[in-house]
Amino acid sequence: MGRLLLLAGVILIPLTALILLLKRRVRIMAERYRQTPGRFPSPKGILMFLLPLPVLIAAVVSLAHGSLDGLLGNAAGYGLFLAGALLLRRGLLTEAEYGRRRVARAPWPLKTLGGSVIALATGITAWFGAGQHPAIAVAFGLAALLGCYLSYGFDPRVAKRFTDRDGVDVTDRVLEALTQAEASIAAIEQSTRNIRNAELNSRLRRIVAQARQILTMLEEDPRDLRRARKFLNVYLDGAKQVTEGYAKTHARVVAPELEDNFRRVLATIEDVFQEQQQKLLETDVTDLDVQIEVLTTQLKREGVI
Amino acid sequence: MPDFLRKFIGLLLIFAAVGVASCQALVASCSSGAAPVPTVGAPR
Numbered sequence: 001m002g003r004l005l006l007l008a009g010v011i012l013i014p015l016t017a018l019i020l021l022l023k024r025r026v027r028i029m030a031e032r033y034r035q036t037p038g039r040f041p042s043p044k045g046i047l048m049f050l051l052p053l054p055v056l057i058a059a060v061v062s063l064a065h066g067s068l069d070g071l072l073g074n075a076a077g078y079g080l081f082l083a084g085a086l087l088l089r090r091g092l093l094t095e096a097e098y099g100r101r102r103v104a105r106a107p108w109p110l111k112t113l114g115g116s117v118i119a120l121a122t123g124i125t126a127w128f129g130a131g132q133h134p135a136i137a138v139a140f141g142l143a144a145l146l147g148c149y150l151s152y153g154f155d156p157r158v159a160k161r162f163t164d165r166d167g168v169d170v171t172d173r174v175l176e177a178l179t180q181a182e183a184s185i186a187a188i189e190q191s192t193r194n195i196r197n198a199e200l201n202s203r204l205r206r207i208v209a210q211a212r213q214i215l216t217m218l219e220e221d222p223r224d225l226r227r228a229r230k231f232l233n234v235y236l237d238g239a240k241q242v243t244e245g246y247a248k249t250h251a252r253v254v255a256p257e258l259e260d261n262f263r264r265v266l267a268t269i270e271d272v273f274q275e276q277q278q279k280l281l282e283t284d285v286t287d288l289d290v291q292i293e294v295l296t297t298q299l300k301r302e303g304v305i
Numbered sequence: 306m307p308d309f310l311r312k313f314i315g316l317l318l319i320f321a322a323v324g325v326a327s328c329q330a331l332v333a334s335c336s337s338g339a340a341p342v343p344t345v346g347a348p349r
Contacts, residue, residue: 055331070337140325141322147323150314
């Protein structure tokens, strides 16, 4: 048994170091070619789904052997492992979203909760599944909790607040506007599924993609929100209402002129969204120009250039 | 503590706690059911 543990240690330590090095290398490479961060299905927290798989097998083996104690202990342990892994993964994704945004509320402590559930699962598995002494099972649980904390960290606790030029805290207003816009985009996507016309569907998909890009720009720099108010309140809401209306009506009424009108409206919306995006980009360029000019003036004044 | 080292130690602890407990549970469940299966018509 001692030799087996030593062998496991000798294999596990270089393997863990190798995994970390590879992960780091892939992240550096990915950052160079990244275009839309946060939109890929992330592999975060997958390890916690894979490591407890032997407990599932143990539960099946216990069932095959007719061992009720083993079955209950292993099944409870695996269930808790799964719940903990899901919470942890959700927490990691929420944290990534929090990190990406400039304005955000402090997320629910899902990572901490997930780590605690995993620690409980480890203790239960060690006690009921592996038949360890309760004190040793507690030590297993504590080691798992410490491992989760060191590896994944605790959840962010501070909200990222945003104040406008007058010094007024507008965090809630910004977040509400963004949530509403996200709901409108989701409603357009939902209505698109009920429209059975390939051309209109592809137009709507383009519109949704453009709207998401604009929303990402607004999330990254909420100062643009004032400039994009018309886009959020009039165009996006209008696009949602028109799409929902068409999706409901076109299945019941055959009217070619309705389709033509809808097509025309979609073309206009597409143009307006593109214009809005361009306007936001131009504002960014203007802001940067101003900053460069200010810096140049300062450097000249101090005799550096 | 450097970030890399912290994550390394964390992963080691996770492997040691979760991995070892899981594997022990599997070994225990396999060995607990290793009792001889009664055979029909075996010589008395």
